[in-house]
Amino acid sequence: MRAIERAAIATGAVTGRTLMERAGRGVVDALLTQWPAMRDGPRRAAVLCGPGNNGGDGFVVARLLRDRGWRVDLHSWGRAADLPPDARANADLWMETGALRDWPEGGDWADGADLVVDAVLGTGLVRPVPAAMHAPLRAASERGLPLVAVDGLTGLDLDTGAMRIMGGSPARADLTVTFHAAKVGHYLADGPARSGRLVVTDIGLDPVPGADDAPSCRLVDLSAGDAARCLRKTDGHKYDHGHVLVLSGGVGRGGAARMAARGALRIGAGLVTLACPPAALIENAAQLDAIMLRAVKDEGALTDLLGDPRLDTLCLGPGLGLTAREAGLLRAALRVGRGTVLDGDALTLLARDDDLFSLLHECCVLTPHAGEFARLFPDLADRLAKDSAFSKLDAARQAALRAGCTVLVKGPDTVIAGPDGQAALAPASYGRAVPWLATAGAGDVLSGFIAGLLARGFDPMRAAETGAWLHVECARQLGAGMIAQDLPDALPRVFARLGL
Numbered sequence: 001m002r003a004i005e006r007a008a009i010a011t012g013a014v015t016g017r018t019l020m021e022r023a024g025r026g027v028v029d030a031l032l033t034q035w036p037a038m039r040d041g042p043r044r045a046a047v048l049c050g051p052g053n054n055g056g057d058g059f060v061v062a063r064l065l066r067d068r069g070w071r072v073d074l075h076s077w078g079r080a081a082d083l084p085p086d087a088r089a090n091a092d093l094w095m096e097t098g099a100l101r102d103w104p105e106g107g108d109w110a111d112g113a114d115l116v117v118d119a120v121l122g123t124g125l126v127r128p129v130p131a132a133m134h135a136p137l138r139a140a141s142e143r144g145l146p147l148v149a150v151d152g153l154t155g156l157d158l159d160t161g162a163m164r165i166m167g168g169s170p171a172r173a174d175l176t177v178t179f180h181a182a183k184v185g186h187y188l189a190d191g192p193a194r195s196g197r198l199v200v201t202d203i204g205l206d207p208v209p210g211a212d213d214a215p216s217c218r219l220v221d222l223s224a225g226d227a228a229r230c231l232r233k234t235d236g237h238k239y240d241h242g243h244v245l246v247l248s249g250g251v252g253r254g255g256a257a258r259m260a261a262r263g264a265l266r267i268g269a270g271l272v273t274l275a276c277p278p279a280a281l282i283e284n285a286a287q288l289d290a291i292m293l294r295a296v297k298d299e300g301a302l303t304d305l306l307g308d309p310r311l312d313t314l315c316l317g318p319g320l321g322l323t324a325r326e327a328g329l330l331r332a333a334l335r336v337g338r339g340t341v342l343d344g345d346a347l348t349l350l351a352r353d354d355d356l357f358s359l360l361h362e363c364c365v366l367t368p369h370a371g372e373f374a375r376l377f378p379d380l381a382d383r384l385a386k387d388s389a390f391s392k393l394d395a396a397r398q399a400a401l402r403a404g405c406t407v408l409v410k411g412p413d414t415v416i417a418g419p420d421g422q423a424a425l426a427p428a429s430y431g432r433a434v435p436w437l438a439t440a441g442a443g444d445v446l447s448g449f450i451a452g453l454l455a456r457g458f459d460p461m462r463a464a465e466t467g468a469w470l471h472v473e474c475a476r477q478l479g480a481g482m483i484a485q486d487l488p489d490a491l492p493r494v495f496a497r498l499g500l
């Protein structure tokens with residue numbers, strides 16, 4: 001982002017002052033949209049300005065609100081003389097008629113204000129925020145004053161989503177206004193809980209080729225433009241849409257695999273077969289119709305079955321089991337080198353056995369939740385827990401490199417990374433929050449979704465991204481009260497809404 005800004009300024013098309021003016025205007029527009037009653041007449045705002053360009057945005061906001069007739073109290077951290085040039089220029093403009101107040105102390109500092117603006121720190125946060133710097137924000141939150149964060153709540157690391165403050169509980173913004181594009185930290189870890197509503201405002205920065213040398217990370221959104229077109233089926237035989245083989249656990253343990261299989265079929269795989277131990281055939285036969293059924297006793301039987309190349313995609317893990325038999329099934333599955341989704345017990349087996357882990361290949365997708373991730377990559381999980389400058393996205397990227405395949409780490413802030421450094425976010429937050437998706441079996445359905453998409457010819461990264469996005473969409477469609485087995489059956493309505 002800063003590289004794009006620098007490159008845009010270097011072209012001479014725009015100045016830093018102009019960008020700062022647009023940023024400040026974007027904040028004022030967004031807050032008046034959020035609280036329309038504040039358009040009616042002059043109000044009172046308290047603006048907190050920090051020592052960098054985030055503070056510069058605050059000076060613009062203060063001036064624009066005062067131009068609307070508002071009474072504005074502006075508190076500055078540090079001296080105006082020490083501000084960077086664009087911020088300094090806006091501070092000077094403010095000081096032509098306004099005062100610089102001292103940094104507030106005490107919980108009642110903003111009494112009487114209708115609104116508090118946090119322009120203390122944004123993308124320039126480089127270390128934990130001193131308690132005294134964050135304290136007025138916390139006090140405003142605790143008093144229930146509407147709090148607007150400029151770019152991000154002060155202390156929120158916009159690269160990782162970690163709150164980095166030196167003491168006390170963090171504030172929570174009601175509205176965050178960010179510029180050009182949302183930052184990774186708005187979606188990861190603490191980001192959504194601390195940001196309130198997230199508004200992205202355009203400040204006229206076009207992407208400049210080559211300007212941003214950070215590895216790219218996309219936000220998955222199939223509702224944008226014709227992004228969902230990839231899901232459309234136009235013609236073809238059922239075998240043209242692939243055949244998924246889901247490996248199931250033993251007697252009484254088949255529910256998870258059945259849900260995965262149903263997910264694979266609903267998402268459009270041409271055929272889905274569930275393979276179970278012979279003793280579980282009757283149980284599964286009683287529950288399945290459109291999904292075919294095969295008995296697979298052991299590793300040898302699976303190897304024989306996989307002699308049929310039409311079984312092009314595999315899904316192992318949901319309710320699979322953890323004995324030597326299942327380790328053998330996993331070995332046989334990995335040896336054929338086909339599109340393979342590995343979840344649940346398959347991940348635990350991989351974590352236990354380096355030889356199995358070494359069989360992973362680039363057509364695999366691992367779908368760990370946080371616990372499974374920690375079993376597979378204990379050092380990365382440890383660093384994630386201890387180092388607030390290391391993000392879930394960084395961890396997923398390193399895991400994908402190590403495993404040599406796509407890794408999707410689940411949660412409300414799902415991240416996906418490929419072995420080639422590609423990365424994506426598929427979050428369930430802000431307008432897409434679905435806390436009711438945290439329910440038994442939801443992850444099993446996700447693995448089936450991804451397997452179905454692999455069977456349809458999606459590459460592993462796209463299959464994982466698309467599956468994760470649709471999974472959240474199904475939960476949104478169903479609403480609170482849903483259970484995991486409802487998820488596959490919500491797909492037709494989700495597809496219809498996408499115009500498929």
Ligand SMILES: NC(=O)C1=CN([C@@H]2O[C@H](COP(=O)(O)OP(=O)(O)OC[C@H]3O[C@@H](n4cnc5c(N)ncnc54)[C@H](OP(=O)(O)O)[C@@H]3O)[C@@H](O)[C@H]2O)[C@@H](O)CC1
Pocket residue numbers: 001002005019020023050051052053054055056057084120121122123124125126127128129130133150151179203
């Ligand atoms: N990029 C864009 O396109 C646009 C960006 N814009 C705006 O600029 C913002 C980025 O500005 P920025 O780079 O000056 O960083 P910012 O967040 O003000 O912080 C830097 C200052 O804080 C200090 N500091 C850091 N950590 C600290 C801590 N823990 N505790 C205490 N101090 C700490 C640090 O001190 P230092 O480390 O140098 O000692 C330095 O003085 C961005 O978020 C957006 O609002 C818009 O105007 C328009 C377009």
Ligand SMILES: Nc1ncnc2c1ncn2[C@@H]1O[C@H](COP(=O)(O)OP(=O)(O)O)[C@@H](O)[C@H]1O
Pocket residue numbers: 344369410411412414428433434435436437438439440441442443444445446471
């Ligand atoms: N708070 C949440 N908001 C949205 N999605 C969530 C939340 N918590 C978990 N999920 C999603 O629910 C699914 C849970 O999967 P998992 O932990 O494997 O459960 P299970 O093993 O019971 O299937 C994952 O897709 C995860 O991303």
Ligand SMILES: [K+]
Pocket residue numbers: 054118119120121122149150151152153154
């Ligand atoms: K801020």
